[in-house]
Amino acid sequence: MIADREVQDVLAANLRRLRIARHLSLSELARATAMSKATLSGIENGRANPTVETLAALASALRISVVELLGELPLGDVRVVRAAGARFGQRDGLAHLLLEAADGHEVAVIALEARQVQEVEPNPEGARASLYVLDGPVIAGPVERSTELGTGDYMAFPADVPHLYSAGRKAARALLLTWMPD
Numbered sequence: 001m002i003a004d005r006e007v008q009d010v011l012a013a014n015l016r017r018l019r020i021a022r023h024l025s026l027s028e029l030a031r032a033t034a035m036s037k038a039t040l041s042g043i044e045n046g047r048a049n050p051t052v053e054t055l056a057a058l059a060s061a062l063r064i065s066v067v068e069l070l071g072e073l074p075l076g077d078v079r080v081v082r083a084a085g086a087r088f089g090q091r092d093g094l095a096h097l098l099l100e101a102a103d104g105h106e107v108a109v110i111a112l113e114a115r116q117v118q119e120v121e122p123n124p125e126g127a128r129a130s131l132y133v134l135d136g137p138v139i140a141g142p143v144e145r146s147t148e149l150g151t152g153d154y155m156a157f158p159a160d161v162p163h164l165y166s167a168g169r170k171a172a173r174a175l176l177l178t179w180m181p182d
Contacts, residue, residue, distance in 0.1 A: 005046075010072050011055075012046040018062050018069070019044075032061040093118045094165060104180045112138065112167035112174075119143060119164045126181030129159035134173040139166040149174075 019029055026037045026044075033040075035057065042048030043058075050058070052066075059066045079100065087098045095111035112118070123129075131140050136151040143162045149155060157163065159178060 007070060008046045008049070011050070011070055012044050014069055014071075014073075015040075015058065015062075016044045018064065022062060029058075029061060033057040092120045104182060106176075106178045106180075108176050108178075109134070110165060110174055110176050112165060112172045114167055114169055114171050117164065117166040119162060120159075122161050122163075123159045123178065124180055125160045127159040128156060128179045129163065130154070130156045130177040131165075132175040134175060136172050136174075137168045138172045138174055139168075140164065140174070 026040050030037045030040055035054065039048060043050055055066050055069060059069050081099050089096055089098070097109040098106070099109065100107040131149070132154045133149045133151050136153065137148055139146050139148050141147050141155060141157045141163060143164055146164055147155060
């Protein structure tokens with residue numbers, strides 16, 4: 001039986017995360033392990049002390065090792081930007097909601113008013129842009145090779161040349177990712 005509170009907390013979080021990632025309900029996991037839903041709920045909530053046999057049955061049903069079930073995930077860089085914390089402003093003549101700017105890249109939502117055409121000066125040599133249209137249509141890309149995109153369309157293009165963003169008869173929004181060379 002597990003007695004260490006920290007290990008129980010890690011097990012609880014991992015079991016719930018893995019169960020959800022595999023699209024299993026508590027009932028489905030209970031059937032797969034021949035355990036009760038109450039037992040599984042207790043483990044997921046850190047209230048139960050499972051035996052080694054219980055851990056082995058859970059690991060088998062989830063197709064992982066017991067070590068993965070009990071191990072902590074490495075803490076990579078996780079960054080969440082809540083709507084209230086995003087920085088809104090103007091950039092290159094566009095309404096610009098900056099989500100992230102770090103390590104030579106920028107992630108932003110741009111908004112274009114109806115019939116707005118905005119030419120943008122070249123970025124440093126080697127810069128690239130990627131655009132995913134949230135609400136369209138949008139005409140975008142290098143000035144000499146701009147393309148019309150609809151909602152859900154994506155394009156990538158060199159941003160080290162003059163480029164443009166343009167909306168049609170209605171306002172448009174797009175997710176813009178810009179990479180600058182090192």
